[in-house]
Amino acid sequence: MKKIILQVVGTVILTVSALWVQADELNLRAGVTEISKEVYSLHMLILWICVAIGVVVFGVLFYSVYAHRKSKGVEAAQFHHSTKLELAWTIVPTLILVGMAYPATETLIKMYDTGGEDMTVEVRGYQWKWQYKYLDEDYNRTFSFFSNLATPRSQINNRQVKTDTYLLEVDEPLRIPTNRKVRFLITAEDVIHAWWVPDFGIKRDAVPGVVNDLWAIVPEPGIYRGQCTELCGKDHGFMPIVVEALPEAEFDAWYASRVSTEVVRTESFDDTFSHEQLMAKGEEVYGTYCSACHLANGQGIPPAFPAIAGSAVAMGPKDDHLRLVIEGVAGTGMQAFGKQLDPVELASVVHFQRHSFGNDAGDLSQPADVINLSGGQ
């Protein structure tokens, strides 16, 4: 019996230590910001204190298990209290705790120092994507975009080889400059999400109706990945966070070009498009924004998420269809996409739904229709 147990324990220890060497990440990441490094050393401090206490406590326990057994013919002692000992093991742990609380308090106070920022980004959680809105000094929006999971379904469904950044990649990352204090305003549109970038040592819940703030100064350029960490429904596991820190000059150039494309984009709202143009654009928008619920084949997941194929709405009047997509259906997963998509995207995705999966409404939806319906905005 003993031999077998020893063997089993031995094998477990061997496999675990083999994995230890193999796996690239076993411990918390130290990260790149001053805060994350401080958090890391705090983590290591507590970890080692716990290990030390564990070694002593379990050492005593296992010595006792080894030495004080009936089979060794020992007589049981009959003592049952000792005021000195009991006082000691109340007071000493309290002191150790104070020793831990002190540096923890210091770090926490630093983390709460959100003022004096160089720029501000609003981070808004949606079922199941993040929206990043760059704000100017007066907190007005300059431009914004959504950051969606970029991993193809075929990888998730095991039909294609998974790449290194599986589930940790997005179509457009949040870009921030290095060495500047960036303030993040965290909020959500529908349910609670949580925005976490481990390498920055920051995580905050994105709560509808509440704006939380976080900050980071990232010293090194690079790509930093994280995930949503609050259960937010079906695709909670599929809304990663990717932040690209660019050197300051590079960031400024990118920022300027984003602002000017923004102007071009707003101008295109006045254009009219052909069936082919709408279909091409619409398919793209559908794949990114709608297929999570209505599925790529338009069949949906009834009853929670209705099919688009053969849908009465998609075959009915154009304006009703547009209105439903713009305003959403309150109290369901069907969001008010008027807040997320621009008129061109809205018109084309609706047009696409009306002319795909066997639907054939035979009309054209244009950005102007959207603008009319939303009251000229």
Place this chain on the structure above:
Amino acid sequence: MSEVIHADHHDDHHHGPEKGLLRWLYTTNHKDIGTLYLWFSFAMFLIGGVLALVIRAELFQPGLQFVQPEFFNQMTTNHGLIMVFGAIMPAFVGLANWLIPMQVGAPDMALPRMNNLSFWILPFAFGMMISTLFMEGGGPNFGWTFYAPLSTTYAPDSVTYFIFAVHLMGASSIMGSINIIATILNMRAPGMTLMKMPLFVWTWLITAYLLIAVMPVLAGAVTMMLFDIHFDTSFFNAAGGGDPVMFQHIFWFFGHPEVYIMILPAFGIVSHIIPTFARKPLFGYSSMVYAVASIAFLSFIVWAHHMFTVGMPLAGQLFFMYSTMLIAVPTGVKVFNWIATMWRGAMTFETPMLFAIAFVVLFTMGGFSGLMLAITPVDYQYHDTYFVVAHFHYVLVPGALFSIIAAVYFWLPKWTGKMYDESLGKLHFWLSFIGVNITFFPQHFSGLAGMPRRIPDYALQFADFNMLSSIGAFIFGFSQLVFLYILINTIRSGKPAEGRSWEGAKGLEWTLPSPAPYHSFTHPPKVTEAEIQG
């Protein structure tokens, strides 16, 4: 004996169980009800375990293999709800039913009819909750913590059944607690003062007060949800002026004491088993009682440590960090006392003792990770990752669950009058011990490496540890069938057990013959120094 015959004379139907199935439906006997609770919780444990294995099968490899995300979320939610409310809590109530009257020297529980009702509510509550899994739109999928608005505005239609089921469970727990308090305060044998009560009785007395204090809070939370869903209120709906964060405050004001509800009776159990097999009195009886009382008190002022990331003001964060760290002190006292009890004893290692020692070691590990989680700035990194999953499974599986299993082995001879098979018991222990650690230890690593909890699919760097964890879960899960076999085998063909089934056992229950008579003590026993713990 002559008294029994005499009593038989004027009240005969009270003296043996009724025949047939109706015995179980109508019974008001504490032992029958205890048995019902225990088998019910075992059934729930197996169902909850199957859901856990679905989860672990899906997580065996990256990618979606067996289930879709929406079903996965139903599995995690129902696994949590069933294990907490269906397996652990009813098991402790079952043990309370069996043991408290025998340990305080009473014939039965104080309120036997209510006792019957509080059990029979449960199968309906869980029948209703589990049936939602087969409804259109699926069952609860918002996590066992059911944060609004995911559980209100965005919930499947079946959430109303879930709310009703929670109400029923709450009613059952409150009735059970009232009964336990009434029994302990009124029915102790003469001479058993409060500070001479066995620790299991003490821990349950305090637990029962916790339950009465927090179950109504949970009921309030689900009622507000019900109103938000059906009557257009906006308690938790930001668009209507409500506050989703308030839901979390209310939930965790219930939830943190709930965590202790699931561990305090375990402390009691271990405080019986260790002295018995060390053949030595419990070390520091009164400090054990004070430690339990302080843990219970502290459990009301630490709730927001589950919410460090919701964005509280700095002062709030600091308060909850300090108060949470403080819990380590009384918890440490208990662990030190158990080890001091073992120290210089004459130990033997029968199955209950093995589970109890594993409890002390592994629960302490859960305590360490708990202390780490209390440190707010680092909690930001751990929160809602597998590190938390590892933490609470360490305190609940090798913690609460192992204590329940230990209790079953320990008192089984008293209940059935028969001895279980020791080598099978040891086999069950070692399989469980190894399985538990292979399952949950690697989860510390995947959590630190950044794997969020409640996800059906994960990035590639978490693959090795998840595979290991899944293997462990299957070992652990299937080794519980050994337990079932041992139980049935003991009941059907175990060797007869003595009244005092263990050499070092102390306490009034061991003065009764095995199996214990249907009405434990028809006459108050004498409480002698030899049979008290302190």
